[in-house]
Amino acid sequence: MDVQDSLIVDELKRDSTIGARLLVEKYQDWLYIWGKKQYESLSLQDLLEIIDDTFIRVIEKIALFQFRTEKGFKNWVFTIFSRLCIDRLRKEEKIADYMQIQSLDSEPTENNKKTFKSARLELDRKIFHDYFSPKSHENPLAQKVRDFLDGLDEDNRTILLGCAMEIPHREIGKWTGIPVKHIKTYYSRLKKKLKNYLKEAEGG
Amino acid sequence: MEEKKDRMDVLLKSLIKMGELPPEDRIIDYLMDLSSEREIPKVVREKTIAKLEKRQKELRDTKKRLQNPAKLNSFGEYIRLIRIKEKFDTSDLATRVKIAKNKINLLENDSISPLDFTLDEMARLIRAIGLKAQIAIELIKKSYQLFKMQPHIAEASARYDDKHGIPESKIEDMGRALKELMLKSSFRKTEPLADPELENYLKDLQDKLK
Numbered sequence: 001m002d003v004q005d006s007l008i009v010d011e012l013k014r015d016s017t018i019g020a021r022l023l024v025e026k027y028q029d030w031l032y033i034w035g036k037k038q039y040e041s042l043s044l045q046d047l048l049e050i051i052d053d054t055f056i057r058v059i060e061k062i063a064l065f066q067f068r069t070e071k072g073f074k075n076w077v078f079t080i081f082s083r084l085c086i087d088r089l090r091k092e093e094k095i096a097d098y099m100q101i102q103s104l105d106s107e108p109t110e111n112n113k114k115t116f117k118s119a120r121l122e123l124d125r126k127i128f129h130d131y132f133s134p135k136s137h138e139n140p141l142a143q144k145v146r147d148f149l150d151g152l153d154e155d156n157r158t159i160l161l162g163c164a165m166e167i168p169h170r171e172i173g174k175w176t177g178i179p180v181k182h183i184k185t186y187y188s189r190l191k192k193k194l195k196n197y198l199k200e201a202e203g204g
Numbered sequence: 205m206e207e208k209k210d211r212m213d214v215l216l217k218s219l220i221k222m223g224e225l226p227p228e229d230r231i232i233d234y235l236m237d238l239s240s241e242r243e244i245p246k247v248v249r250e251k252t253i254a255k256l257e258k259r260q261k262e263l264r265d266t267k268k269r270l271q272n273p274a275k276l277n278s279f280g281e282y283i284r285l286i287r288i289k290e291k292f293d294t295s296d297l298a299t300r301v302k303i304a305k306n307k308i309n310l311l312e313n314d315s316i317s318p319l320d321f322t323l324d325e326m327a328r329l330i331r332a333i334g335l336k337a338q339i340a341i342e343l344i345k346k347s348y349q350l351f352k353m354q355p356h357i358a359e360a361s362a363r364y365d366d367k368h369g370i371p372e373s374k375i376e377d378m379g380r381a382l383k384e385l386m387l388k389s390s391f392r393k394t395e396p397l398a399d400p401e402l403e404n405y406l407k408d409l410q411d412k413l414k
Binding site: 015017020021023024025028029030032033034037038039048051052055056057059060071074075078079080081082083085086141142145146149154157158160161162164165167171175191192194195 | 210211212213215216217219220221222223224225226227228230231232234235236244248249252253255256257259260263264291
């Protein structure tokens with residue numbers, strides 16, 4: 001069932017149970033599949049629990065949510081879900097080095113206990129202070145990458161994100177109409193563009 | 205041959221994993237088509253919906269009662285409601301205000317005298333939950349009174365335990381009403397509270413909160 005997010009948001013803001021139902025029907029499968037792909041070390045039971053928690057957070061913070069862009073709500077739901085997954089991994093000490101990337105120059109390092117500890121404290125702090133609110137602090141680097149993506153057309157965005165997620169080029173070619181043999185070149189160009197964009201944004 | 209990963213690959217992957225770059229619809233649809241467990245069983249879905257509806261109701265009730273904190277039965281009740289509303293547990297609060305978790309639990313149930321908290325502890329607690337000093341003081345008076353009446357309350361509550369088949373939420377409502385009733389009757393008899401220890405504590409607390 002393809003329900004508009006704006007309708008879900010309106011219903012949830014009105015505190016209606018229909019809103020809760022629509023939210024679950026639209027997002028539960030998506031989050032489940034996404035979680036299975038992105039956080040393989042979480043058990044399926046864990047994933048289901050985290051999905052429930054995600055919806056509860058959405059309900060609790062919906063009053064603060066403002067519908068600015070078409071994708072805004074979906075982005076928010078996925079962000080909450082990912083943060084909860086990462087937090088669960090952290091608690092189970094299954095955290096990966098991707099937590100440690102803070103700037104363009106930092107590279108993931110293994111067993112970097114100091115960075116790990118500081119990421120951990122940062123998470124603890126944020127969780128108490130409205131970590132899941134739509135107004136929670138943004139990761140500035142992520143914001144720059146999102147700005148860059150917003151400036152791309154849909155096909156280029158799909159190439160960049162799809163290739164980064166290792167979606168087969170054949171599929172990406174089908175969606176975008178670009179010959180499969182050219183996808184890799186497109187991806188390389190886009191990454192180069194992104195790199196330059198970030199360098200400029202970081203002040204050269 | 206595996207493609208060589210550069211920094212941009214790592215960055216994009218990291219941001220995707222951290223939920224900072226949510227997926228395009230067609231990517232999720234593709235992943236769904238790949239999955240053998242596309243649909244979450246209906247029974248699981250209904251359970252989730254029931255959980256959400258319960259939380260919605262809980263929030264609605266809590267919000268309503270928090271609209272007028274001065275009318276609450278005790279300081280502990282305010283803490284509990286704020287926790288439900290903001291969804292943090294006693295451990296979170298205990299860590300933040302540097303008070304033993306057990307002490308906060310007891311305070312929520314009016315099973316400890318507020319005077320067992322140092323002035324510094326109480327001030328930290330009041331600030332952490334964002335309660336106005338005057339209202340906090342009124343609620344602390346009630347907590348103190350309820351603590352003193354605790355044996356009677358426990359005795360009366362025991363008559364309504366689950367052996368009567370009354371749902372837990374109903375028992376909670378009844379417990380609250382009972383406390384309210386006992387408070388009203390006790391304040392009628394003893395108002396103003398003639399306990400110099402409490403009066404001094406509250407005076408010092410007020411100074412501390414200024």
